[in-house]
Amino acid sequence: MADIVINGIVFHWNDHNRNHIKANLYDGTQYMILQEELAQYASQTKSIPYVAEKLFVCIGATDTHYVTPKVIAALQMMNETKTIRINQGPGSAWERALDSSGNRSTHNMELLQSPEDLFEHMFWADLAICGGGNMLYECAALGLPSVSIATEPHEIHNIKYWTMAGTTRGVGWEREISATDIQRSVTRLAGDYNLRLDMVEKGRSAVDTSGLQRVVSIILEAIR
Numbered sequence: 001m002a003d004i005v006i007n008g009i010v011f012h013w014n015d016h017n018r019n020h021i022k023a024n025l026y027d028g029t030q031y032m033i034l035q036e037e038l039a040q041y042a043s044q045t046k047s048i049p050y051v052a053e054k055l056f057v058c059i060g061a062t063d064t065h066y067v068t069p070k071v072i073a074a075l076q077m078m079n080e081t082k083t084i085r086i087n088q089g090p091g092s093a094w095e096r097a098l099d100s101s102g103n104r105s106t107h108n109m110e111l112l113q114s115p116e117d118l119f120e121h122m123f124w125a126d127l128a129i130c131g132g133g134n135m136l137y138e139c140a141a142l143g144l145p146s147v148s149i150a151t152e153p154h155e156i157h158n159i160k161y162w163t164m165a166g167t168t169r170g171v172g173w174e175r176e177i178s179a180t181d182i183q184r185s186v187t188r189l190a191g192d193y194n195l196r197l198d199m200v201e202k203g204r205s206a207v208d209t210s211g212l213q214r215v216v217s218i219i220l221e222a223i224r
Contacts, residue, residue: 004222006215008032008137011157026218032137032211039209041123042141048197049126051080052145052190056125058087058118060133065151067174071129074182076105080190083108085121127190129182132159132170140167140203145196147185149174167203 005023008031055075059067068086075084084107115121119142122128128139128146132155139146146168150156159170171177171185189196 010161052126054126055084056128060131074179077183087112140207143200145199
């Protein structure tokens with residue numbers, strides 16, 4: 001019954017039967033509404049290191065399926081020492097597991113507890129290991145290469161899109177992958193300068209921070 005449908009969620013594109021609705025459809029990543037705080041970082045440029053040394057881990061706000069400990073186990077398998085920041089969202093409850101693994105790690109690990117400015121840590125990083133939700137849009141806008149893991153069925157489709165777009169490397173669904181699978185993907189991407197450089201450029205081209213303005217303009221035009 002709508003006059004307008006605006007949709008930035010990639011796995012819902014083309015779900016509408018155009019023969020049976022009168023709505024004007026606006027599908028595309030350019031309509032994704034991102035937090036305003038992201039813009040100040042997305043507008044900056046930073047150097048891309050030959051080898052990714054700074055890793056950022058964030059598997060959603062709650063990490064319902066406890067994927068982060070598996071990611072940590074994967075990173076422990078890497079030979080090269082990395083500086084790693086691990087974001088624990090407000091709904092997570094596995095501090096002890098991470099603390100104990102961090103104590104045994106050869107990496108420099110820092111556990112973040114719902115930081116005030118998440119984008120500051122994302123901008124700091126050379127590479128992200130993340131879930132398959134909205135963070136893929138944020139990583140793209142920031143020009144942050146990522147290794148992504150689907151934690152819910154719909155994220156499989158989201159990761160497939162962004163892998164084809166060239167901004168992430170999907171490992172698979174968390175139920176079907178091992179720590180070794182994650183370790184291999186992270187190691188390959190961390191050591192591939194040209195691929196990460198390409199991902200930076202493609203991400204910034206695919207997503208900007210003007211989605212809110214576009215959506216507002218469409219709505220205002222429609223109600224005049």
